[in-house]
Amino acid sequence: MSNQLEHGPVRTTRAEALLASVGERGVLRSFYDEDVGSDxxxxxxxxxxxxxxxxxxxxxxxxxxxxxxxxxxxxxxxxxxxxxxxxxxxxxxxxxxxxxxxxxxxxxxxxxxxxxxxxxxxxxxxxxxxxxxxxxxxxxxxxxxxxxxxxxxxxxxxxxxxxxxxxxxxAGRSESLERDQELSGRSGRRYVLHVRRSPAEAIQDITVYPADDTSDPFVVCTSRLRLLxxxxxxxxxxxxxxxxxxxxxxxxxxxxxxxxxxxxxxxxxxxxx
Ligand SMILES: C[S@@+](CC[C@H](N)C(=O)[O-])C[C@H]1O[C@@H](n2cnc3c(N)ncnc32)[C@H](O)[C@@H]1O
Missing domain, CATH: 3.40.50.150 (Vaccinia Virus protein VP39)
Structure with a gap:
């Protein structure tokens, strides 16, 4: 759709680092992918x-x-x-x-x-x-x-x-341009949410991945939003x-x-x- 940013999967800097460290277990997905996003x-x-x-x-x-x-x-x-x-x-x-x-x-x-x-x-x-x-x-x-x-x-x-x-x-309260937050879902699964704001480009990159770093597959979900x-x-x-x-x-x-x-x-x- 013309009025939206690319939904991804965007290779955010955090996603790049994670995928490099988990090797073959790593899978990059968009939030809006069939299974992962809705989950x-x-x-x-x-x-x-x-x-x-x-x-x-x-x-x-x-x-x-x-x-x-x-x-x-x-x-x-x-x-x-x-x-x-x-x-x-x-x-x-x-x-x-x-x-x-x-x-x-x-x-x-x-x-x-x-x-x-x-x-x-x-x-x-x-x-x-x-x-x-x-x-x-x-x-x-x-x-x-x-x-x-x-x-x-x-x-x-x-x-x-x-x-x-x-x-x-x-966002005004956030001291840094990057933050990590651990989220607990209804299912009890825990995720890390990483947000990286780029005011110069007016975008923010979102990366969500399992808090358990032994997860296999290790699904990294990304999205890019406007910094509004x-x-x-x-x-x-x-x-x-x-x-x-x-x-x-x-x-x-x-x-x-x-x-x-x-x-x-x-x-x-x-x-x-
Ligand atoms: C980040 S999710 C937020 C979903 C929910 N409101 C929440 O807070 O968890 C954004 C949602 O907007 C939907 N979406 C994107 N563009 C849309 C549009 N133009 N009209 C309606 N829904 C749209 C996406 O499919 C997605 O489900």
Whole structure:
């Protein structure tokens, strides 16, 4: 797709070093590969992020529209919290994976989720929502034109008084351009997440690999995202006709104790709220 960076597999510097050290056990994959990507995203814990968003959603504001839902890292916590969710996702693989997982859930939970295949930068659903949510990993896939399309589409789908919630990485708090974080997934498997930011190129390289260095195969997953700062998104939202509240910081999944994430809350300008 033209509005996105290459999904990989990108030969990040960390991936190069790992693959050189593990020899024949090493396999380089993209997050979006058929098996590995959906597995990894499925395993990442979105509970704290979903709770942070849910705390800002007014009771009885109706279904939540989740954009670029992937394999449901946020979808399932929202459903568990009792929300009705429309999960929009572009990739056929991810849509299929989300639907497969839903089949294993109790009827009550399954019945509250509608999965829609669509493009977050240009969608037209025949419905408005009290809240629209998107995670940092998704919004930072879009280029300037893609984000303009996203904001315009969201405007057309928010109920009066509705909220657009966006989680962002709190990059400003990070002292270094590189960080490692160990993540524990729902399955109990542990991964190392390595993030390397390159402000000059406005990109960040993500490398995820097993914390257990004896893993065989040793699957190294990579992705390249835009380096999107929250103040840029705030500016863009304001230009697109949203009012944006002071960003709130929170600790994301597996966070190291720092407030490593931010939540942006926007509403349509002039909305009675
Ligand atoms: C990094 S994953 C994030 C998934 C999930 N929201 C989360 O936070 O774990 C990004 C997702 O965006 C999807 N995606 C990429 N471009 C998209 C687009 N234009 N519209 C909808 N989904 C898109 C990808 O297929 C992938 O599932």
């Amino acid at each position: 990894l995203m499925q395993d990442a814990d979105g509970i704290s992020e979903a709770q942070e968003m849910a705390a800002r959603i007014r009771p009885a504001s109706g279904p939540v529209l989740e954009l670029a839902a992937g394999t449901g890292r946020l979808t399932f916590p929202f459903l568990t919290l009792g929300f009705e969710v429309t999960a929009l996702e572009l990739s056929t693989t991810m849509v299929a994976s989300l639907r497969r997982q839903l089949e294993d859930e109790p009827a009550d939970l399954r019945g509250r989720c509608t999965v829609v295949q669509g493009d977050m930068s240009a969608f037209a659903l025949d419905q408005r929502f009290g809240s629209v949510v998107i995670s940092y990993g998704s919004i930072s896939l879009l280029d300037d034109a893609g984000r303009r399309g996203l904001y315009a589409s969201v405007r057309e789908h928010l109920e009066p008084g509705g909220q657009f919630l966006i989680s962002m990485a709190n 700062e929250s103040n840029q998104v705030v500016r863009e939202l304001e230009q697109a006709g949203f009012d944006v509240m002071e960003p709130a910081s929170f600790r994301s999944a597996g966070g190291s104790g720092r407030h490593d994430a931010l939540l942006l809350e926007a509403s349509l300008r002039g909305d009675p709220s």
